[in-house]
Amino acid sequence: MSNPTILLVDDDAAVIRALESVGEWMKLPVRAFSSAESFLASDYLIAEGCLIIDIRLPGLSGLDLQNELRDRSCALPVIIISGHADVPLAVEAMTRGALTVLEKPFSLDQLMKHIRQAIELDRTRRESSLSRKLAADRLARLTDREREVVDLIAQGLTNKEIAAELKITVRAIEDRRSRLMRRLEVGSVAELIQTIERAAAQ
Numbered sequence: 001m002s003n004p005t006i007l008l009v010d011d012d013a014a015v016i017r018a019l020e021s022v023g024e025w026m027k028l029p030v031r032a033f034s035s036a037e038s039f040l041a042s043d044y045l046i047a048e049g050c051l052i053i054d055i056r057l058p059g060l061s062g063l064d065l066q067n068e069l070r071d072r073s074c075a076l077p078v079i080i081i082s083g084h085a086d087v088p089l090a091v092e093a094m095t096r097g098a099l100t101v102l103e104k105p106f107s108l109d110q111l112m113k114h115i116r117q118a119i120e121l122d123r124t125r126r127e128s129s130l131s132r133k134l135a136a137d138r139l140a141r142l143t144d145r146e147r148e149v150v151d152l153i154a155q156g157l158t159n160k161e162i163a164a165e166l167k168i169t170v171r172a173i174e175d176r177r178s179r180l181m182r183r184l185e186v187g188s189v190a191e192l193i194q195t196i197e198r199a200a201a202q
Contacts, residue, residue, distance in 0.1 A: 006029070047076070050079060134198075135199035142183055
């Protein structure tokens with residue numbers, strides 16, 4: 001995985017400077033945007049890392065940006081920055097999927113803790129997504145006949161029971177099973193079931 005980036009959407013110069021200092025301490029790049037619109041126009045919606053959003057922005061608000069991110073299937077973990085008077089908005093931000101809300105003024109230690117958590121969440125999400133895609137791609141290699149055998153194996157049926165269900169010989173099932181195991185690059189029924197589960201994971 002490439003180096004994750006700390007992304008900031010805020011027009012407050014003091015917050016931008018603070019985030020740049022955090023990036024230096026954490027040895028992570030920081031990219032700041034002064035508005036939601038400028039962030040949405042960038043290539044960073046598919047970046048690895050985390051996104052820090054001030055709830056009050058010129059133009060689109062932090063809540064509006066969260067809606068846009070959802071509509072564009074951007075899965076970056078979001079940390080919201082809010083002022084004391086923004087409590088109802090902060091609650092709304094959490095319901096829209098923000099990991100946490102940091103009320104100004106916040107400590108840099110507190111911010112770094114949440115950034116680490118967000119970046120770790122992004123890493124695990126991306127690894128799960130890749131694992132799911134690889135498993136789905138493997139299953140897509142199967143013929144229709146091989147897939148029906150896989151489905152019956154997943155139900156716990158033996159070769160003899162599968163043969164009876166499909167009205168073919170046990171030897172034919174054994175051959176089909178051997179081929180599909182090679183296609184799926186698995187060496188056991190347990191690995192086969194894991195592949196099916198990974199492909200179906202949400």
